[in-house]
Amino acid sequence: xxxxxxxxxxxxxxxxxxxxxxxxxxxxxxxxxxxxxxxxxxxxxxxxxxxxxxxxxxxxxxxxxxxxxxxxxxxxxxxxxxxxxxxxxxxxxxxxxxxxxxxxxxxxxx
Amino acid sequence: xxxxxxxxxxxxxxxxxxxxxxxxxxxxxxxxxxxxxxxxxxxxxxxxxxxxxxxxxxxxxxxxxxxxxxxxxxxxxxxxxxxxxxxxxxxxxxxxxxxxxxxxxxxxxxxx
Numbered sequence: 281x282x283x284x285x286x287x288x289x290x291x292x293x294x295x296x297x298x299x300x301x302x303x304x305x306x307x308x309x310x311x312x313x314x315x316x317x318x319x320x321x322x323x324x325x326x327x328x329x330x331x332x333x334x335x336x337x338x339x340x341x342x343x344x345x346x347x348x349x350x351x352x353x354x355x356x357x358x359x360x361x362x363x364x365x366x367x368x369x370x371x372x373x374x375x376x377x378x379x380x381x382x383x384x385x386x387x388x389x390x
Numbered sequence: 391x392x393x394x395x396x397x398x399x400x401x402x403x404x405x406x407x408x409x410x411x412x413x414x415x416x417x418x419x420x421x422x423x424x425x426x427x428x429x430x431x432x433x434x435x436x437x438x439x440x441x442x443x444x445x446x447x448x449x450x451x452x453x454x455x456x457x458x459x460x461x462x463x464x465x466x467x468x469x470x471x472x473x474x475x476x477x478x479x480x481x482x483x484x485x486x487x488x489x490x491x492x493x494x495x496x497x498x499x500x501x502x
Contacts, residue, residue, distance in 0.1 A: 314490050323480055323493035369432065373488040377423070382432035
């Protein structure tokens with residue numbers, strides 16, 4: 281079956297740094313990808329998405345990059361703030377429903 | 391306000407008891423989902439429904455049951471057959487199964 285994985289379970293950064301969170305997927309037919317942010321005790325929140333006909337998409341302080349050749353996507357957060365501390369996970373449109381990765385916990389220290 | 395609501399926020403289950411978690415959406419989405427999340431783990435799909443009166447098992451359906459009698463509602467029953475029910479339960483909805491899912495705030499189920 282399809283799998284979606286994150287490269288690092290935890291990422292620690294200083295406030296103001298740029299953060300990069302990575303994700304790999306296995307299904308080469310996946311054509312839609314989403315990044316979510318989940319704060320402790322809350323439901324996941326949509327951040328940004330990208331379709332396979334694009335390789336980059338920008339939002340407010342966030343950028344998603346998609347490399348279909350190596351089946352890899354990344355989420356870049358500019359000028360990371362303490363409020364960005366959360367678990368981030370990617371999802372890929374797969375065989376029937378979305379497949380979710382396990383998540384990377386982003387820790388932002390002042 | 392459009393969105394997904396889940397109730398209750400916390401739920402306690404006694405041994406041998408069935409409990410039902412509520413999920414309602416007013417986004418006019420056709421598809422709805424239930425996930426289970428254990429500490430430090432990702433989301434595991436329990437059941438999903440693509441349309442009213444139809445639903446499919448996910449990866450961990452044993453010990454759970456659902457119904458989809460209305461487009462807006464997708465309740466999940468945790469039966470006594472589920473021997474390890476303590477977890478954070480998340481409901482989501484989307485226009486189709488291949489599009490962005492929007493999540494509710496979650497229900498934490500604890501066993502007494």
